[in-house]
Amino acid sequence: MFYEYVKDKTTKSKDEIMELYNQYRARSFTEKDYNYEEAIRDTFLGLGIEKHYDDFLRLNQVEQRKIEVKNNGVIKMLSELKHKGIPVYVLTDFDEPTDYVRKIFSRLGLLDLVTDIVSSKDVGHMKPSPEVFDYTLRRYGLKKEDTAFLGHSYDEVKGAHDLWFKTFACFYENEEGDFSFVPSEQKLSRLEELVGKVIGTSNDNN
16 A cells, blocks of 8 residues: 555655665564654655655555454454364564554454464564564464464465464465465465364364
């Protein structure tokens, strides 16, 4: 959304735009005293289009409200996993600490459906860095061989795969990247499909 908004407002190439954007967004994810709005402000300043900053924030707020709409597939998946006793840990690249993310999940009616949440803001690293996964495994006493990762972003799914996690991909069709490394049975068309696949894996391990 950011690139689509700014691409006609600057002469810089897409690579230049996204390099600047990713630089500041990475800071907002990992530095405790640097947030999303500051990252966007600095990006707009760096592109020389700061006059559009306020307009973009208003547009972004509208999009965020859309994202916060409850997704029946998510709720059904999480409810069934909880019913089956399968723990779910949310790893989020968010520019606020975990306690803030928990408040969002609570407002959406999702907090009681997950085991816990890990924000990259508290870890100091973003997915798919090994530090995020190692932190989560250590904190909750998890074993990699008993843990699966679900994502849609190519970088995150590929990163988890390269770290030898069993990986599932959903909503990946419009993502850039070659997902052929993910076995067909681990590519989901609906989130609810994850339940049976994880339950099957869990029974095999037992």
